[in-house]
Amino acid sequence: MKTTCPYCGVGCGVEVKDLNQPVSGDSLHPANYGRLCVKGSALGETLSSEGRLLWPQIHGSRVSLAAALDHVADRLRDIIAQHGPESVAFYGSGQLLTEDYYTANKLMKGFIGAANMDTNSRLCMASAVVGYKRAFGADAVPCCYEDIEQADVVVLVGSNAAWAHPVAWQRLVQAKSDRPDMKLVVIDPRRTASCDLADLHLALKPGSDSALFAGLLNWLSEQDAVDAEMLPHLMNVDATLAACRAWDLPKVAATCQLSEQEVLTFWQWFAAQPRVLTLWCMGINQSQTGSDNNNAIINAHLLSGKMGYAGAGPFSLTGQPNAMGGREVGGLANQLAAHMGFSDEDVDRVSRFWGSSCVARQPGLTAVNLFKAMERGEIKAVWIMGTNPAVSMPEGNRIAKALEKCELVVVSEVSARSDTADLAHVLLPAQGWGEKNGTVTNSERRISRQRSFIAPVGEAKPDWWLLAQVAQRLGFADAFAWQHPCEIFAEHAALSGFENAGRRAFDISALATITPEQYDQLAPVQWPINELVPGGTARLFADRHFFHPDGKARLLPPAIPVTVQTSERYPLLMNTGRIRDQWHTMTRTGNVPRLMQHYDEPFVSLHPHDAEAHGLRQGDITRVQSALGWWSGRVVIDTGLTRGQLFIPMHWTRQFSAQANVNGLVSALCCPESGQPALKQTAVRLQPLRPAWQGWLYLTDVMQPQEVLYWSRAPQQGAQRYVLAGQAQAADWLMQQPGMQALQWQQAQAGQQLHRLGWHNGRLVCAFYAGPALPEIDHGFVACAFADTSSSPQQRHALLGGRPAQGESQGRTICSCFGVGEVAIRRAIEQGCDSPASLGAALKCGTNCGSCIPELKNLLVTLRVAQ
Structure with missing residues (x-):
């Protein structure tokens, strides 16, 4: 089965031949020609039902799907009747398929009658x-x-x-x-x-x-x-x-x-x-x-x-797999539909096409303003689809409080737990990658099919279906009577060409009569796609004709640069962004063990001089504080930073770490034209944490550690691994955790180093290694012990030490594609490998997505200097 990758906006083609084999890149897809990054290569490892939202819930209790949809429709109807359509908002995601997006936009702007339909694409594009x-x-x-x-x-x-x-x-x-x-x-x-x-x-x-x-x-x-x-x-x-x-x-x-x-x-x-x-x-x-x-x-x-x-x-470069598709259908609050705005002419055109007399006539609330209106009590109901604004939005703590205050929070999601889902009144199980069927558009305007190839888990349904079912219950049955995503796509295509005549750039009207069979076989194609260019268009504006009424392009005077000012109280400037192996708020990638090997806990990159000035070294734990909140994580020394700047990744959430939502530190300052938050510059300060002990805790189940200064979780094969830091005695802390008193324990203690293994009915369920500094153990060896139900006394003794009796640890994973660790790479360099190519030939590292090649080069330089 050929489908597309659900991560970034490159829009890579993916081929799934056998669920028992890794996915591969589609060699014929023009976005990637067979290449996949490590996240794409690991897609097969995300197809587990573990952690999935399987059934609808109302206030935490499982209900039937019909009851959940009835409840959503009834509550929306009551809120609209009492407070008007402007009291309702939808908040979508670049993870939605175009058909999902189109349905949400049509319902909100075309039939509820307000334009409060925005998306997390507001944060990136x-x-x-x-x-x-x-x-x-x-x-x-x-x-x-x-x-x-x-x-x-x-x-x-x-x-x-x-x-x-x-x-x-x-x-x-x-x-x-x-x-x-x-x-x-x-x-x-x-x-x-x-x-x-x-x-x-x-x-x-x-x-x-x-x-x-x-x-x-x-x-x-x-x-x-x-x-x-x-x-x-x-x-x-x-x-x-x-x-x-x-x-x-x-x-x-x-x-x-x-x-x-x-x-x-x-x-x-x-x-x-x-x-x-x-x-x-x-x-x-x-x-x-x-x-x-x-x-x-x-x-x-x-x-x-x-x-x-x-x-x-x-x-x-688009950040999400279908941020472009959302822009096409009108998924931003300042768009109506199909690249049309809110002029009287456009509203009249869309009204006639949709057959609705209550189409929104003015732009709605963009993301930051939407949640501010919710905080003020003006937005009474919100439906959040496939995104996690309690983490991804600036001033995340205020977002969480606004959601707690909102009368109706509906979340359609694939994950049973997220920082946002935990605040929902109604949870609706949505289909995930491999289950969904529809289209996406990548950064180069290329529409590709995302095809389903596995049965949905539990009662998971497409987002478009959930929306259409609520629309029907609200009395709009005729306008939302689709039975297949092909019908939605065809309607979307028809609207793009409706009274267009070349005036609007987005035009895929050549696909307006697409049949289900043609839809199934649709090959990747770039818009515009109409009767003049039925095969699509690679590049625009070769004819120097633009889409302003006079056909000319506009130059605009430059802005005066704006830089956030640091101060004596907040002397450093924080930048945020992505890391290689994680995606957004980790609801998918965070559950894949090999994607947690490159960086397995939240970190802050510091210039060596800034670290020294604050008494910090590589591997220390520190707090980063702004005027809005604080964050905690591990220090990474980075000579690639300029003094006075630091970098923190955006991915970690309360599901994975104690206090690692970095956007909680960022103010909601926005570009006045786009409403996009300024997430890249925040004045902060550092406060080193000096714990009495640090340790590793392996468990078979997920928990949220209490009474510690710091913790972070990284799933392993067969176990959950926690890194911890605390002030009380490590042994006392461990035994206060739920369920620990019932285990049988092995213990080894040397000075302040404490190692404990907890057993239940002959099976290892807990491994704990603690000391004044973070103990060095072989994590692969320990994780494997949780999957091995039979172990000899010698193996148990080795496990208590945290490393095998023979052999050595692979060290930090450098190449996630092939699981190649730093120890093996260093040994290969010592044995004569003198380039990334020779390391690739010996170990395969760097030969798939190539993202680790800069680190391979750094290791080559480091070892040459050391020699």
Whole structure:
């Protein structure tokens, strides 16, 4: 069965041949041509019913599906009757399929009659949407992935693509290998894994991106690097250039805290080659000037004419598998449907198409404002679909309190437990990857099929079906009578072409008459797809015709860079982002043991001087505190950071760690144009934790440890592993935990080191290793003991020591694809492997997704220096 990956916006094709074998990349899918990252390769390991929401619940009690749907419809009806449609909101996710999104948007905006339908895409792509719409007149990404292979200069801005979009990154790695003269510029305050390939890394001051690109526009004008043939197709050129004139080389270098030579080299490379491709992601979008940052990049491509042909253009990388599909259907509160807005003409058109007289006539509440309205008591009911806003939204503690206050919280989810699901009044079991059937659209506008290949667990249903059932109960049966997702897709396609005539960029009307058989066989295709281009469109704007009424594109004056100010109380600047092996809030990846091997607990990366100034060393535990809250995790020393900055991953939640929701520290400041939160800059301080003991606890069941300073959980094969830090005596703490008194114990103690094994009916159910510092044990060996029901006295003795009698630990996992540890890699280097290629030949590390190659290079350098 061919389907698509449910993670990032690359949109890789996946092939599932046998559920007993690993999934593989679809060699024919044009997004990945067979490549998969480690998360995609591990998709088969997520197909467990463990941890799934299997049955509907109301206030924590299982009910029938019919009763749950009746309850949701009745409560919505009562709330709307009492408080009006504006008191209701839907909050969706880029994890939804297009058919799910379309149904939610139609119900909320078309029949409930309010536009309070927003999505977690607001957190990642809203600024890109505004940037494209202001420049081109439409939310239309002009590029395709083939441009990566054909560019002469690739500019990567605010994106660690090597970790966040690994397969797209591997296309770039291959292209640079094939054409070494290709230049790669990485613009990022941190030295990330993506800098490994860079010819130029601009470690600019956080928040100064718009100055760099305003200066570029000014410099292009001064150097006569303007495309004269493009000028007749542009508006607002003189005003924009006048606003950029102050951004000369010295001012840009000073503002960005770069050398003049670094800045000039970038500008010269951009001007010198016609095929320049700029890729960007959250570092540009998640800013108070996010929309203007986008337009600053697009300005440079428009004025220089570097777009509309192979290898050139401004290309935003989408963060989620179907964030683009959500944008197509109107899944953002400031969109109506099918790239239409709230003009009288658009509202009338959509009203006639949907056959509804109560279509919303004005934009609704965007994500941050939606939850603020809930906190004020104005939003009385919310339906949250496939996302975890209690963790992912800024000011997460306020979000949780707002949800606690809301009269009706409905959550349709695949996970039985999440920080948001724990606050729901009604839980509806949604289908997950492998069960869902529909379409998604990736970063390059490519629509692909996500096909079902396993039976749904429990009573899990498609999100579109749950929504349609509630719509029917609300009295809208005729408009929501679909029996198959193909019917929804066909309606969506028909709306895209309804009274379009080339005025709207999004048009897939050639698929409006698609049959179920054609839908099942639908091959990946890029929109527009209409009678003029029935086979789809790879690139846009080759004809220099844009979607503003006059057919011209717009330049926009640059924003003044905004940087969060640090202070004596909060002297450091915190950046947040993704890591290689985890996804969003870990509801899927956190349950896969091999995806927890690279980084298995929350961490904060610190510059060595900042760590030293705070009395911290590698592996210490610290608290990070802002004006809004605090976070705790492990210290990682990182020379790739600039002094005064730190980095924390976004993924950990209360399900996996004690206090690791980093967005609880971030204020809800937003870009005023897009409503996208500025998640990248927060002033913080450090407070080292000095526990009396630290330890490892292996259990067969999930628990939430109490009365400790710090804990974090990482699932293993056959057990749950906890890392802990506490103040009371470790032995006393252990015996106070539920169920421990009933176990039979083995113990070994040497000084302050305490090792205990707990047995029940001859089976190992607990292993505890504690001391003043975190004990060194062989985690693979200990985890395997929980799956082994027979063990000899010698094996038990070795287990009590935490390592096998013979052999050695593999150390920290470097290559998650093949489970290759640091110890094996170091030994191979000592035995003569002198490159990532030779390590790959010997151990296979780095030969799948390639995301570990920068770490392999670092180990090679480290050992050479040590020798």
